[in-house]
Amino acid sequence: MKQWIYEHRCGLTVAWLAAIILLPFLGIAPLTDPNEPVYGQTAKEMLLAGDWLSPRIYGQFWYDKPPLFYWMEMLSYSLFGISDWSSRLPSAVAAVATALFVYVQGKDLFNQAIAFMATLILLTSVGFMYVGKAAVTDMTLMLTLTVAMISLYQGKYYRAYAFCGLALLAKGPVGYAFPALIMLLYMAATRQWSLLRTMKIPQGLCIAFLVGLPWYVFMYQTHGDIFLQTFLGYHNLIRFIAPEHPGQNSIFFFIPVFIGAMVPWIPALAPAMRRLFKKRDPFNDTVLFCLIWAAFIFVFFSLSHTQLVTYIAPAFPPAAYIIAWYLYRCYLEKRPPLGAIAAAYILAVGLLLCNAIPLNKGAEFFAQPILIGSVLLSTALFLPAFLLYRQLWKQAFASAVVLMVVFSWAAFGFVMPRIAEHTTSYEAAYILHDVYDGRSDLYIEKFLRPGIAYYSNLHGIEWQKDDLPDFAALLTSPDKAYIVMTKTSFLKLNQTVPELRQYGMAADLPAQVILINHP
Structure with a gap:
C-alpha cells in the first residue's frame, strides 16, 4: 500500500x-x-x-x-x-x-x-x-x-x-x-x-x-x-456579430480578463x-x-x-x-525567469493599488473584498517571485499553490457569503413572499428575474431599461401593481421618472427595492 x-x-x-x-x-x-x-x-x-x-x-x-x-x-x-x-x-x-x-x-x-x-x-x-x-x-x-x-x-x-x-x-x-x-x-x-x-x-x-x-x-x-x-x-x-449589451464590448475586453x-x-x-x-x-x-x-x-x-x-x-x-x-x-x-519575476512584482503592486480606486456610491461593499483579494493575490505573486529569484524553485512553486488554496477558501468561504446581499436576489425573493398579495401584476427587472423565480417561484412580468413599465399609467390604475428592481436602477430612474417618487416602498434592501403603486 x-x-x-x-x-x-x-x-x-x-x-x-x-x-x-x-x-x-x-x-x-x-x-x-x-x-x-x-x-x-x-x-x-x-x-x-x-x-x-x-x-x-x-x-x-x-x-x-x-x-x-x-x-x-x-x-x-x-x-x-x-x-x-x-x-x-x-x-x-x-x-x-x-x-x-x-x-x-x-x-x-x-x-x-x-x-x-x-x-x-x-x-x-x-x-x-x-x-x-x-x-x-x-x-x-x-x-x-x-x-x-x-x-x-x-x-x-x-x-x-x-x-x-x-x-x-x-x-x-x-x-x-x-x-x-x-x-x-x-x-x-x-x-x-x-x-x-x-x-x-x-x-x-x-x-x-x-x-x-x-x-x-x-x-x-x-x-x-x-x-x-x-x-x-x-x-x-x-450574438457574435451584434452586441447583446451595446457599449459593453471591446476587442481588448479579454486582455485584463485573461490576465x-x-x-x-x-x-x-x-x-x-x-x-x-x-x-x-x-x-x-x-x-x-x-x-x-x-x-x-x-x-x-x-x-x-x-x-x-x-x-x-x-x-x-x-x-x-x-x-x-x-x-x-x-x-x-x-x-531564474527574471522577466516573469519582474512582471510578478509589477502586477502585485498593481493589485494593491486597486484599493486606491474610488468606488461609486452603492459599490462600497466591494472595498473589503478588494482589500482581502488584493493582499492575498499580491502575496501569491510576490513571495514565489522572491523565492524564484533566490533559486528556491520547489519552495517558490509550493508557496504559490498554498497561498492560492488560502485565497480560494477566503474568497468562497468568507467573502462571497458576506457580499451575497449585494450580488444575489435571495433575500428579495423571500421578502417578496411576505409583501406580495399573489394576485396583482408583478413587474420584475430582467437582471433580477431569474433569481426571483428560482427562490420564490414567482415569474412576474419582465422589464428592462429600454422597455420600462408605464409607471404613470400604473399610478392611475385602480389595480395594485408591484415593481421589483435593483437599487441602482431605482436611484437612476428616480432622476428621470418623477412618477416613481409617488410609489410606496414595500421593501428597501441593500441592492434591491420592491415598490407598490397603491400602498
Missing part, C-alpha cells in the same frame, strides 16, 4: 488539491445574479415538468443553450434535491474531471513533472477556481473541448470526435467548429497536412453527429423553425511564448499546439460582439501547459 501511494503521489496530490479547492463552500452563498439562477431555474423547471428534451424558463420554452449542463443539474437535483449546492455541483465535478484529465494526458504530451505542474497551475488559477464553482455552462465546455483537443493531438480520434459531439451539447456549434479550426491552424503552422489522411474524418463525423445531433433533430421535430431561428440565428450568429484569470501564474506566459520561438526544445511542437489552441479561443471571443468574462475559460488548460513547460525548463537550466 505504501509503495502504491508513493508511486501515485503526484496523481493523489492532484485529486486531493482539486477536492479541497473545488468542492467546499458550493452552497454557502446563494446563486449570483443573473447568470447562475438562469441555469438553475431552467433545470428546475425542466425537472418539475418531467421534460428532459426542451429547456424552459418562466413557463416558456427557451432556446438559449443546449441541454448538457441542464441535464447534469437535473441529475444533481434528482439525487440531492434542488439547492444552491446541487446547482453548482456539476461544474465542480466537471472541473475535477478536467484537472485529472490534464494531469493524466499531460504525462503523455510532456512528462510527469510538467503534467503535475500544469495541473496545479490550472487548479490554483483564479479563473479556473471561479468557473469550477459557478453554476454556468462554461466548465462543461472546458471539459469537453479539453478532451477533444488533447485527443486530436494524440491521434485518439474516436474519443476526440465523441467529445466534439458532447461539446456540441454543451455550448452549440463551437463544439464542432473550434476543434476543426484549431487543428487546421496547427496543420498550417506546422505544414502537417498529411494528418488529414489519418484523422478518420468520415468515421469521426459519424461519431460526432451520433453523439451531438439527435437532440437538435428532436428539438426541430418538436418545436420547428422557431428553434432554429432562435438558437442558431439569434443565440449563436446574431486576472491566470493570476498568479500569468507573469510567466509572455516569457514562455518568447522562449518557444527562440530556442529548440523537444516539446516545441506540443507547446506550439497549446499556443494555437489558447490563442484561437482568445482571438475568437475578442472578435465576438457579445462578451462575458467566462467565455475564454477553454483557454485555461493549454495556457497552464505552456506556463508549466516554461517553468520546468527554467528549473532544469537553473536560470
Whole structure:
C-alpha cells in the first residue's frame, strides 16, 4: 500500500488539491445574479415538468443553450434535491474531471513533472477556481473541448470526435467548429497536412453527429423553425456579430480578463511564448499546439460582439501547459525567469493599488473584498517571485499553490457569503413572499428575474431599461401593481421618472427595492 501511494503521489496530490479547492463552500452563498439562477431555474423547471428534451424558463420554452449542463443539474437535483449546492455541483465535478484529465494526458504530451505542474497551475488559477464553482455552462465546455483537443493531438480520434459531439451539447456549434479550426491552424503552422489522411474524418463525423445531433433533430421535430431561428440565428450568429449589451464590448475586453484569470501564474506566459520561438526544445511542437489552441479561443471571443468574462475559460488548460513547460525548463537550466519575476512584482503592486480606486456610491461593499483579494493575490505573486529569484524553485512553486488554496477558501468561504446581499436576489425573493398579495401584476427587472423565480417561484412580468413599465399609467390604475428592481436602477430612474417618487416602498434592501403603486 505504501509503495502504491508513493508511486501515485503526484496523481493523489492532484485529486486531493482539486477536492479541497473545488468542492467546499458550493452552497454557502446563494446563486449570483443573473447568470447562475438562469441555469438553475431552467433545470428546475425542466425537472418539475418531467421534460428532459426542451429547456424552459418562466413557463416558456427557451432556446438559449443546449441541454448538457441542464441535464447534469437535473441529475444533481434528482439525487440531492434542488439547492444552491446541487446547482453548482456539476461544474465542480466537471472541473475535477478536467484537472485529472490534464494531469493524466499531460504525462503523455510532456512528462510527469510538467503534467503535475500544469495541473496545479490550472487548479490554483483564479479563473479556473471561479468557473469550477459557478453554476454556468462554461466548465462543461472546458471539459469537453479539453478532451477533444488533447485527443486530436494524440491521434485518439474516436474519443476526440465523441467529445466534439458532447461539446456540441454543451455550448452549440463551437463544439464542432473550434476543434476543426484549431487543428487546421496547427496543420498550417506546422505544414502537417498529411494528418488529414489519418484523422478518420468520415468515421469521426459519424461519431460526432451520433453523439451531438439527435437532440437538435428532436428539438426541430418538436418545436420547428422557431428553434432554429432562435438558437442558431439569434443565440449563436446574431450574438457574435451584434452586441447583446451595446457599449459593453471591446476587442481588448479579454486582455485584463485573461490576465486576472491566470493570476498568479500569468507573469510567466509572455516569457514562455518568447522562449518557444527562440530556442529548440523537444516539446516545441506540443507547446506550439497549446499556443494555437489558447490563442484561437482568445482571438475568437475578442472578435465576438457579445462578451462575458467566462467565455475564454477553454483557454485555461493549454495556457497552464505552456506556463508549466516554461517553468520546468527554467528549473532544469537553473536560470531564474527574471522577466516573469519582474512582471510578478509589477502586477502585485498593481493589485494593491486597486484599493486606491474610488468606488461609486452603492459599490462600497466591494472595498473589503478588494482589500482581502488584493493582499492575498499580491502575496501569491510576490513571495514565489522572491523565492524564484533566490533559486528556491520547489519552495517558490509550493508557496504559490498554498497561498492560492488560502485565497480560494477566503474568497468562497468568507467573502462571497458576506457580499451575497449585494450580488444575489435571495433575500428579495423571500421578502417578496411576505409583501406580495399573489394576485396583482408583478413587474420584475430582467437582471433580477431569474433569481426571483428560482427562490420564490414567482415569474412576474419582465422589464428592462429600454422597455420600462408605464409607471404613470400604473399610478392611475385602480389595480395594485408591484415593481421589483435593483437599487441602482431605482436611484437612476428616480432622476428621470418623477412618477416613481409617488410609489410606496414595500421593501428597501441593500441592492434591491420592491415598490407598490397603491400602498
